[in-house]
Amino acid sequence: MKRVLTALALTATLGVAVPAFAADGAEVGKPAPAFTLKDETGKEHSLAQYQGKIVVLEWTNPECPFVQRHYKVDTMQNTLKGFDAKKVVWLAVNSTAHNTPDKSAAFKKEEAFTYPVLQDADGKVGHAYGAKTTPHMYVIDEKGVLQYAGAIDDDPRGKNVTPVNHVKTAVDALINGKPVPAATTEPYGCSVKYKS
Amino acid sequence: MTGMRSSRWAVLVCVLVASAVAWAEPQAAAKGTGANDEGNPRLEATLLVDASQVKPGDTFRVGVRFQMDPGWYTYWKNPGDAGLSTDVSWDAPGVTVGELRWPFPSTFRSPDGFIVSHGYKGEVLLFAEARASEQASGNLTLSAAVDALVCEHRCVPAEILLSRTLPVGAETVRDAESTALFDAAQAQVPRAPEATGHTVALKLDAQTLKTGQPFTGTVTVSASDGKVLSAVEPDFFIPERIKGITRMGLTLESPGRFQLKGDAAPNAPKEEPRFKGVLRLGTAQTGYQALEVDLPLASVEAVAVAPKPVAKVAPFNPSAAAAQIQTVMPAGEGGVSLGLALVFAFLGGAILNLMPCVFPVLALKAYGFTRMAQEDRKHVGVHALGYTGGIIGTMLLLAGVVLAVRAGGHSVGWGFQFQEPLFVAAVCAVLVAFALNLFGVFSVGTDGTALSSKVDASSGVARSVGEGVLAVVLATPCSAPMMGTAVGFAFAAGPFTVLAIFTALGLGLALPFCALVMVPGLSKRLPKPGVWMERAKQLLGFALLGTAVWLVWVVGGLAGVDGMARLLAFLVAVGLGAWLYGLAQAAEGTRKVVRVAAAVLVLVATGGFTLRFDGTAPAARASTVSEAQPWDEAAVAAALKAGQPVFIDFTADWCLTCKFNERTVLTREDVRAAFTQHQVAFFVADWTRRDARISAKLGEHGRAGVPMYLVISPSTPDKPEVLPELLTSDLVIQAVQRAAGPVADAT
Numbered sequence: 044m045k046r047v048l049t050a051l052a053l054t055a056t057l058g059v060a061v062p063a064f065a066a067d068g069a070e071v072g073k074p075a076p077a078f079t080l081k082d083e084t085g086k087e088h089s090l091a092q093y094q095g096k097i098v099v100l101e102w103t104n105p106e107c108p109f110v111q112r113h114y115k116v117d118t119m120q121n122t123l124k125g126f127d128a129k130k131v132v133w134l135a136v137n138s139t140a141h142n143t144p145d146k147s148a149a150f151k152k153e154e155a156f157t158y159p160v161l162q163d164a165d166g167k168v169g170h171a172y173g174a175k176t177t178p179h180m181y182v183i184d185e186k187g188v189l190q191y192a193g194a195i196d197d198d199p200r201g202k203n204v205t206p207v208n209h210v211k212t213a214v215d216a217l218i219n220g221k222p223v224p225a226a227t228t229e230p231y232g233c234s235v236k237y238k239s
Numbered sequence: 240m241t242g243m244r245s246s247r248w249a250v251l252v253c254v255l256v257a258s259a260v261a262w263a264e265p266q267a268a269a270k271g272t273g274a275n276d277e278g279n280p281r282l283e284a285t286l287l288v289d290a291s292q293v294k295p296g297d298t299f300r301v302g303v304r305f306q307m308d309p310g311w312y313t314y315w316k317n318p319g320d321a322g323l324s325t326d327v328s329w330d331a332p333g334v335t336v337g338e339l340r341w342p343f344p345s346t347f348r349s350p351d352g353f354i355v356s357h358g359y360k361g362e363v364l365l366f367a368e369a370r371a372s373e374q375a376s377g378n379l380t381l382s383a384a385v386d387a388l389v390c391e392h393r394c395v396p397a398e399i400l401l402s403r404t405l406p407v408g409a410e411t412v413r414d415a416e417s418t419a420l421f422d423a424a425q426a427q428v429p430r431a432p433e434a435t436g437h438t439v440a441l442k443l444d445a446q447t448l449k450t451g452q453p454f455t456g457t458v459t460v461s462a463s464d465g466k467v468l469s470a471v472e473p474d475f476f477i478p479e480r481i482k483g484i485t486r487m488g489l490t491l492e493s494p495g496r497f498q499l500k501g502d503a504a505p506n507a508p509k510e511e512p513r514f515k516g517v518l519r520l521g522t523a524q525t526g527y528q529a530l531e532v533d534l535p536l537a538s539v540e541a542v543a544v545a546p547k548p549v550a551k552v553a554p555f556n557p558s559a560a561a562a563q564i565q566t567v568m569p570a571g572e573g574g575v576s577l578g579l580a581l582v583f584a585f586l587g588g589a590i591l592n593l594m595p596c597v598f599p600v601l602a603l604k605a606y607g608f609t610r611m612a613q614e615d616r617k618h619v620g621v622h623a624l625g626y627t628g629g630i631i632g633t634m635l636l637l638a639g640v641v642l643a644v645r646a647g648g649h650s651v652g653w654g655f656q657f658q659e660p661l662f663v664a665a666v667c668a669v670l671v672a673f674a675l676n677l678f679g680v681f682s683v684g685t686d687g688t689a690l691s692s693k694v695d696a697s698s699g700v701a702r703s704v705g706e707g708v709l710a711v712v713l714a715t716p717c718s719a720p721m722m723g724t725a726v727g728f729a730f731a732a733g734p735f736t737v738l739a740i741f742t743a744l745g746l747g748l749a750l751p752f753c754a755l756v757m758v759p760g761l762s763k764r765l766p767k768p769g770v771w772m773e774r775a776k777q778l779l780g781f782a783l784l785g786t787a788v789w790l791v792w793v794v795g796g797l798a799g800v801d802g803m804a805r806l807l808a809f810l811v812a813v814g815l816g817a818w819l820y821g822l823a824q825a826a827e828g829t830r831k832v833v834r835v836a837a838a839v840l841v842l843v844a845t846g847g848f849t850l851r852f853d854g855t856a857p858a859a860r861a862s863t864v865s866e867a868q869p870w871d872e873a874a875v876a877a878a879l880k881a882g883q884p885v886f887i888d889f890t891a892d893w894c895l896t897c898k899f900n901e902r903t904v905l906t907r908e909d910v911r912a913a914f915t916q917h918q919v920a921f922f923v924a925d926w927t928r929r930d931a932r933i934s935a936k937l938g939e940h941g942r943a944g945v946p947m948y949l950v951i952s953p954s955t956p957d958k959p960e961v962l963p964e965l966l967t968s969d970l971v972i973q974a975v976q977r978a979a980g981p982v983a984d985a986t
Contacts, residue, residue, distance in 0.1 A: 070451070070505055108388075108396050166351075175320040175354050199323050200386055221980070222955055226506050229480060233394040234321035239350025 069172045069181065071226040075189040076171040080136070082159035083147035093132045095185050097217055099123075099210060101195075102169065103135045103160065104142070104177040105150040107233035112201050113178060114154045119195070122211050123158065131214055133158040138169030140238030166237040176232035182213045182223070190217055193228030273397025274311075274389035281308045282389045286401035287364065288381065289418045292408040295375040299411065300421045301336060302366025303327050303383055303401065305359065311391045312360040315344035317479045319356035323388040323396075327365060330382040333375045337368040342427035343519050343529045346474035357477050364424035371407065378404040429517040429529035436463040439532050441499065441514050447540040448483075448512065449939070450957070451505035454537075458489060458497040460520065460530070468520035468528050469494030478516035483507030483539060489518070507539045509957050540939060541957040577736060581743045588747020625700040627749040629707020634745035637711070638737050663794050663893070664806050666712055668813045670787040673709070675814060677780035681821030710748060796892040796927045870924035870933070878920035879956045884978035885920045886971075887959075889937060889947040892927040896964060897946040904966040913972040917979035952978035 069076050075098075079089040090098065101119060103110050113119060123133045137147055137160055147160035163169050172181060172192075182191035191213035198206035213223045269287075272280035283306045290299040305313055305325070314322040316339075329336040342364070344357040371379060382402040389395050432439045443456035460467055476489040476497075487501035499514070514534045521527040675681065787810070795803040868874060870887055878885050888905065890897035904910060914921060926933045926945050937947055940961055948962035948971075960974055 072505055106393065108394055170353060200326065202386075220977075222952070222958075227504065230321075231318075231323055232321060233390070234349055234354045234356065236392065237349060237351050237353060 069189050069192065071189050071192055073189060074187050075181065075183040076168070078168045078171065080161035080163055080168060081144075082161050083144040083151065084159070085144070086159070088134060088159060088161060090183070090187065094187055096129075097126075097131045097185060097214055098183040099131060099133045099214065100172070100181040100183070101133065101135045102172075102174040102177050102179040102235060103137055104139045104233065104236065105146070105154075106139070106236075107177045109199075109232035110177050113195065114156075118208075119178075120154075120156050122195075122208055125211060126214055127218070130218060135160040136163050136168060136174070137161070138163040138166045138174060139236045140164055140166065141236070164238065166235075169235055169237060174235050176230040177235055178232050179230040179235070180210050182210060182217070184217050190223050191226055192230075193225075194230045194232075197228070199231035269401055269403035271385075271399040271401055273385070273387070273399040274395040276393065276395050279308075281311045281391075281395055282306070282313070282387065282397045282399075284385050284387075284397075284399045284401060286381065286383055286403050287366075287417045287420065288403065288405055289414055289421045290405065290411050291414045292406045292410070292412040293371045293375075293379070294409060294411045295371055295407060296373045297411040298368055298370045299405075300366050300425075301329075301331075301334075301369045301381055301383075302364050302421065302424070303385055304362065304364045304420065305387070306362045307360065307389060308391075310360075311389050312345075312347060312358045313363065313387045313389055315357040315359070315477070316341050317357060317477070318388075319346075320354045322356045322358065322390060322394070325365065325385070325387040327367075328384040328386075329367070330384070331369070331379065333372045333379050334381065335370045335372070339365055339367050340425070340428045341365060342424050343429055343517055343527070344477060346477065364420055366421060366424060371405075375407045378406055380404055427527070427529060429519070429531040432460075432530050432532065435528060435530065437461065437467070437528070437530060438463075439518075439530065439534065441534045441536070443499075443537050445537070447537050448503040448507065450503055450507045450539060450541050453500065453502050455501075456499040457492075458499050458514070458532075460495045460497075460518070462495075467495040468525055470522050470525060471520055472522050475519045476516060478514075481512050481515055483512040484536075487514070487516070503539060506958070509539055509541075511538050512536050539957070541959065577739070580736075580740060584740045584743035585747040585750075588744040589750050591744075591748050592751050621700055622703040623749075623753045625703035626707040626710075627746070627753060629704035630711050630749045631707075631742055631745040632704075633708045633711035634741040634748075635738060638741040642734055642737055663790050663797065664809060667787050667790045667794070667806060667810060669709065669712070670783045670790070671810050671813050672817050674780040674783040674787070675817040675821075677783070678777055679821075680814075680817050707749065711745065790893070793893040793927070867921045867923045870922040872932075875920070875922060875951070876956075879951060879953045882953045883918050883920045884953060884975060884980075885922065885949075885951040886914070886975065887922045887924055887949040887951070889924045889926060889933060889945045889949070891925065891945050894926075894945045900946055900948075900966045904968050904971060907968050910968050910971050913975050917975050919975055919979075950974040950978045952980065954980055 075090060077090050079087055081087050105111070105114075119133070119135075123131070126133075135158055142162070142164055144162055147162065151160060161168070172179075174181075178195050180191070180193060180195050181189060184190045191209065193209060195210055196206040196208045197203070209225065209228050212225070216223045270283065270285045272283050274281040285304040285306075286301070287304050288299060288301050293299050307313065313325050316324045318324050327339055342359070345360060347356050347358065347360075348354070369381075380402065381404070382400070385397065385399040385401065387397045387399075389397050438461050440459045440461075441456060442459075443454060445454060448454050471491050475491075478484070478487045481487070483504050484507070485502045485504045487499070489497040489499055492498050503512075514532060514536050516532060517529060518532050519527050519529040791803055791806055791810075794806050798805075867888070870889075875885050875887070888897075888901070890901065892898075913919075924930075924933045924936065926937075937943060937945070940947060940949070940959075946964050948964075948966065949959040950962060951959040960978065962970060962974055
């Protein structure tokens with residue numbers, strides 16, 4: 044009987060993980076769209092391989108002033124530094140149509156950060172997530188469920204002395220087993236330059 | 240805006256100092272450039288005033304004229320999917336400056352149409368009403384710190400500081416040139432409908448917005464003079480950023496009548512979002528009429544499309560599977576596509592076979608298999624078809640009833656037929672008759688009569704059909720996992736979908752048995768028939784009687800003691816009828832008579848015994864779980880306000896899965912301890928009798944039947960967690976811990 048019940052519970056799990064189809068990218072509270080992308084060195088990264096860790100996705104484009112501003116003050120690097128490396132993975136994604144691995148490598152060297160820059164020049168993953176701006180941030184929990192989508196912080200103009208870092212808030216909440224306070228915020232930045 | 244004033248001012252000082260250092264100019268000019276794109280400024284900004292002299296206490300207009308290079312644009316107050324709105328901060332001692340006025344913007348789309356933003360190409364004048372103070376004298380200094388993002392394919396930020404003086408005099412002297420510019424800009428600024436003799440009305444198609452779901456409605460614009468501009472240009476409606484609304488748009492249906500379509504955010508707040516934005520009637524030929532609309536939409540209802548996946552499922556990864564499905568399946572309405580719902584219905588039907596309420600039928604079938612194994616394959620096929628036909632037929636009948644009842648405006652749900660005492664009584668009677676048949680009181684067709692020398696396939700098939708019908712009838716009070724979703728989908732869908740879903744359910748229910756019959760090797764592995772079969776058959780009869788006892792108790796919940804008594808009396812009559820039928824069937828029925836008499840005696844004795852009970856009212860029944868309160872939205876809200884986590888058990892007397900969960904999980908010591916520890920407010924929503932409120936609540940969560948378990952955290956009252964339909968104690972305890980808030984160790 045117990046085995047039957049376990050089997051039933053399993054099936055129940057299957058049955059209740061009904062995805063809702065968001066017409067416009069990924070939806071918070073739902074499984075994040077799966078992807079496999081090569082980084083600037085040609086190494087493949089898939090969302091599935093990071094199951095069990097919190098994954099932060101950062102849509103980036105070094106040509107965008109907003110991204111430049113954040114890299115000038117090391118917003119992304121400092122945010123990542125505040126996390127336990129065993130629990131959190133940071134992946135940048137570039138969906139710019141004319142981006143190349145070399146450009147990403149140069150950007151990485153220039154800004155001296157260590158996380159991979161996933162190459163999404165055809166924009167498939169960007170569209171799956173509904174990434175609209177650079178930067179546009181997503182936080183995915185250990186179970187692969189999207190828990191935050193939106194801006195990196197509450198300071199679009201870069202003029203706040205003490206901006207609230209939404210990604211840090213979200214990751215800290217997840218690590219402490221709490222619900223993310225603001226699961227979505229309005230992203231700001233340049234538009235993602237998808238291929239047309 | 241005003242909160243930023245001080246930091247803006249600091250910036251202003253910095254910029255001032257910086258520009259003073261850079262240009263050695265003591266003061267900013269009324270004209271400036273910005274957005275340097277590799278040495279080429281893309282934006283020119285000019286500070287304009289519509290007066291060359293102002294009288295103390297008089298009003299004038301002050302604004303910034305933006306002129307962009309061809310192809311470059313700045314953003315509106317809601318930039319849309321990307322970009323940044325233009326910001327103008329005023330600093331004008333002795334002058335009060337009002338809100339910035341925004342002419343109706345253009346809409347820009349990325350080449351693939353994926354990113355939509357709003358703003359101005361070419362040039363725009365953003366302005367504000369200003370008023371010189373009564374004490375003003377000499378020269379007023381007007382300064383504006385402009386912060387804009389200027390984009391083409393690239394984006395370049397611009398920070399420009401502008402300043403000019405305005406002499407104070409005895410009279411206000413208008414400046415003709417700039418007044419023309421201000422007037423032109425003002426004509427493009429959307430105005431409140433009342434100010435233009437227009438009325439805007441909004442009618443939503445639903446009472447409430449449902450989180451994460453689309454909504455529709457109608458917007459009508461009428462004018463007091465009856466003349467509403469009938470034509471519109473593309474992008475005539477631009478919504479503001481509204482909390483809780485992910486998307487909203489209008490399409491022109493007929494002059495002055497628009498269809499509203501939008502999507503509520505999955506995490507939309509409870510408070511009423513508004514229909515807020517700008518609407519521009521007319522075309523370049525007819526001239527424009529821009530209106531600023533701001534109307535209440537409707538309150539938001541939280542809807543969970545599907546419960547969260549269960550934690551700790553070792554080898555299976557639901558999120559990945561779901562994500563896989565997500566990439567493959569087309570989008571459907573209401574969260575689940577029809578194809579997926581059909582798959583779930585089919586699987587749900589198959590799982591129904593394992594549910595406690597189908598046990599008697601399963602037992603019957605087990606007996607049937609052994610009987611079948613003896614017949615040749617052809618007959619087996621016919622039987623399988625008969626059984627499946629019986630199931631599908633009954634399912635379709637149910638679907639028909641659902642449609643009919645729904646057409647009548649009643650709310651129905653899975654298992655609804657068990658809210659009707661007459662129906663329960665009928666099922667009871669069938670069970671008793673079946674049991675008597677198994678005891679051999681009478682026979683269906685030729686089964687069990689020594690007289691028949693030949694197996695009459697057709698009558699045997701009738702039996703199979705009957706078993707199919709019975710399987711469905713008994714299965715319905717159990718809402719198996721997955722079926723909740725599938726049936727929930729069906730109940731909210733069109734007639735065709737309802738029929739399709741029920742057919743899929745039926746096929747699923749018939750599948751295991753058919754597989755056993757149709758796969759040659761399987762039936763051979765069943766035990767050989769013999770005397771034991773006769774015994775087993777009789778034993779199964781008692782199982783059916785046990786089920787009948789449960790149904791009698793259900794009727795007790797529905798119709799009280801008197802109802803139960805009436806039912807039992809009726810069952811006795813059924814027994815008597817069966818007996819008489821048996822007598823008529825066989826001549827040498829003396830031994831049978833004895834059996835029937837015994838059976839009737841047992842029935843009557845049981846009836847007499849049961850009648851001595853007090854009819855357990857539903858309220859008392861709730862006491863299976865300690866300190867349960869009857870479910871009530873107000874009470875739930877009060878408990879959440881008091882900071883208590885809330886657990887709601889949606890249950891019904893006739894739902895065996897519910898009873899199973901209550902007895903084996905919800906009343907366990909450790910679960911109860913967790914409830915006590917976290918001060919959980921436990922509510923029971925009893926659906927034994929028809930209750931529209933409960934049906935509506937089930938529907939909100941995409942369910943059509945019980946059980947349903949909601950766990951609500953006081954910190955996120957609008958996001959209840961829906962537990963799976965089969966509970967385990969760990970699952971409940973963890974959910975309660977999650978809802979209670981801080982957990983020392985995240986699971």
